[in-house]
Amino acid sequence: MLPAATRGGAPDAMAQARAALRDVVPRLVALVRSAPDANAASVGTWTVGDVAAHLSHVFHFDTNAVAGRPILEAMVTKTGMAGVNAKMLAEDGERDPAVLADRIDMLANEFDDVASRARAATVTWLQGVGLPPSAVACHLLEECLIHGHDIAKATGRPWSIQRDHALLAVEGAVLPLIGALPPTAFLNQEKAGSFRARFELRLRGGERATMNFDRGSLTLDAGCARDVDAHISADPSALMLVFIGRQGIWKPLLEGKLTAWGRRPWELARMLTVISPP
Template identity: 80%
Template sequence: MIPTAMHSGASDTDTMTQARAALRDVVPRLVALVRSAPDTNSASVGTWTVGDVAAHLSHVFRFDTDAVAGRPVPEATVTTAGMAEVNAKMLAEDGEREPGVLADRINALASEFDDVASRSQAATVSWLQGARLPPSAVACHLLEECLIHGHDIAGATGRPWPIQRHHALLAVEGGALPLIAALPPTAFLDQEKAGSFRARFELLLRGGGRTLMVFDRGSLTLDAECARDVDAHVSADPAALMLLFIGRQRIWKPLLEGKLATWGRQPWKLARMLTVISPP
């Protein structure tokens, strides 16, 4: 299984320190972005309005803070369908969509999270679906949510949202990969499409480490050991990979920009893999 700290050999404490610093960089920009939205009900992000995205972000801050604090978190099955159900329920119960109010709420919740995270001494905490995670992985998950949904809001409102490589690397290596390792191997896949898919990818994150991703008929597992018998090697800019895997951009964009490269005996399997992955 993949280590719970960054591939660079950083301890969980080091990763938490980096994640808290990244959140202190990103959150003020995110709060300003939400506050500047002219009308959170007019611009859309898929089926959600900008107001829905901002409210959802506040809910993520709340349950990630509760997780690190050792408090109960919502009952959820961490799959695309399971999280869609939980998110819809939370949004239905929360009628607030005014940008200034949501910006203030996110800012206050971010301060609370940083305070709770600074005092956490637990080796692991209980996250959604009972997954046991180091507190740093929860912090990096929160960072990933801020980066992705900041990208969503900026795109819907015509504003820039640059993502620093180090922030994206923390989000992927410190958050997404430990989540994949901690959750059931079926959680991140579309089971109908993944039924017969088998592949082994060596993922090399630029500025970070390498991970072996093993897809085997509906399951996804990770291995930090040296990749053997791989179908393809994938070198990726962390921000580009994050947006690609979460479905925010198509494969041709990072390929043309040189932010993604793949080679090996079956590099075409990368495109197939992107149809199989279904992040919660």
């Protein structure tokens, strides 16, 4: 069981997520609109136009989830989501940054309107997972932060991720999703099969949680723990970029944004090869 703040279920979590989105989305829309080349390589095989189109799809299905409308069917694994995302991109031919910027802006306003009226304790998200509406809003925030980073890096433009926004994304979305999805969802099963370790994660400015890796499964416990292989202190922004594979481990380690200590701190590097977010 995770604490309320970590489950994305705190009374003001939705208000915080909506406020963060109202801060981030205008910068994201301006970034997309200013992209000089929609065909510029961005992340993986995706172009800048692909990333922007994908973002609009995320706004659409997260809005449907919070509104209680039917949502797409998908297995929330790296492979499952890659297939769904590829299908949606193939069916959506729009790649003009200006058009997609307008679309994201419109969808963001729709999401905020729907979120302002959300009263259900839980809503149905991908793979039939039940989540607080605030966790869906925090997931949308995470997508905006990560893909804003992708577009900015591809276009040579600045993109800042505030600590409180990243903390909301990790505590309000990433950890609740790890807790709600099957314990295999966030792992590379080929690499995780023999891995066993326990880490106490200390988010700077936030809560603590214990991550339990046990031969292909990942589960979470609330709070601090004594019998762990390593303690991890992490700046939320750095942790998010490292976990999602947008940044290597060494730069945040050298900058002090990520530190590990305990009886087996080197297992942090192995853990990052095992983690495979959808």
